[in-house]
Amino acid sequence: MSETIVIKLGGAEGVQFEPICKDVAALIEQGKRVVLVHGGSNEANLLGEAVGSPPKFITSPSGYTSRYTNLETMEIFCMALNGKINTFLVQALQKMGINAFGLCGLDGRLIQAKRKGAIKSIENGKIRLIRDDYTGKIDNINTDILNTLLDMNYVPVVAPIAISHESDALNVDADRAAAMIAAALQADQLLLLTAVPGIMKNFPDPSSLIEKVAYVEIENVLNLVEGRMKKKVLGAQEALDGGVGQVIIADGSTLDAPVINAIAGHGTSFTK
């Protein structure tokens, strides 16, 4: 079977969709099977502010930051991600002759997740329990639908919204969604594109880029990085655990062949 590549393109500012789409066109031309997963936090923030419902964030006791998603913000999140980013990314790909196909985790129960119970949030040094949050931990990917679409020569474009066991829409982390999809498809490569060149030993000094991370070194790297990069490293670990051949965290903000460069190894590469 031909090579399968899962590409996560950031919701972070700075990630350039057009050069990424151009590279995807080249990969399709080579007969590769490509699945795209996108973020969109920034768009969700902008829309939330425009409709008078600015985003709120939760910091867990272990230091991870995530969006606080009650029913109202879930609606905003769906509008920004499914409605805007996903639709216009599909449009951009179609304009380049790629037969893209947008979907989210609710469609055919593509991404199933377990809704988190009460979650702990650190506020002013105190722990608070939050019970109306619609976020979850992915526990199943419907590979049937992805393989069917790939076999029909469509390029799936996935928004990181999952469905709970009770069939509620859930906000899930896009990097980890991409990792779970890559693992479920037994992908050869998972590319996590972001707005920096990879993991830097002395952030933000690009000359301190870590080019290779062996599986046993992942825990050390987790202690080195912060914020969203932590989730990317966790995603890399989950993907390798699930049987993905290689994970590369690379620069998606460059105008010059971001995907082709990442595949060639520019960035931080994780292998088992």
Add this chain to the structure above:
Amino acid sequence: MSETIVIKLGGAEGVQFEPICKDVAALIEQGKRVVLVHGGSNEANLLGEAVGSPPKFITSPSGYTSRYTNLETMEIFCMALNGKINTFLVQALQKMGINAFGLCGLDGRLIQAKRKGAIKSIENGKIRLIRDDYTGKIDNINTDILNTLLDMNYVPVVAPIAISHESDALNVDADRAAAMIAAALQADQLLLLTAVPGIMKNFPDPSSLIEKVAYVEIENVLNLVEGRMKKKVLGAQEALDGGVGQVIIADGSTLDAPVINAIAGHGTSFTK
């Protein structure tokens, strides 16, 4: 092959999603192949107002009213329809155990349309030409993807957004999109659910409901009705022209089995 039913559920206020979804579950139970097409104008209007971009409408010289959709309003339209209505309709169906699958016309080029050139608008009695409108006339339905999804026991839920030959997202009329989909699938029935019991000879007197319309009478009916109902009648005509067995315009606002009642013939039925 088992019976195929295409159901358009309105974007109009008053149309009740939950009883419709309940009936759809019963049809699936009977082994029917069901495709849903939704509107969402009202949600698009509300979102447009919330973000400071209220909707504008165009009246053509022949008296049809349609949304003026420039690039900015197309974004709002996609957020409201793809992002909100489609996602939460899929969620509602999934909660009833129906494996719904949301998509729009861009996905795999499901609904292809020819973008209208400059369109004529009547403003204060004068004709004005509008050139930045993203609306279109549907000229192809990708039945492969719909049949594949139906064969896999998914229920396609379609947002009325098409893709132009230049791959731009286009706003298309939901009733006519449903008609084109029904024709492409050679559906047995097309149900156009709305907030009234059907076509009334003396609107709004429900005792003047026209129960049956023969194909040759459609032109007369077109002269009788106004506004959005004109598009439903045009949709009915197009569907019959395309080989659909029966079209029924029926009440989608009732809480009591709206779909089952429509199939049983409550409403205005069109046959060739």
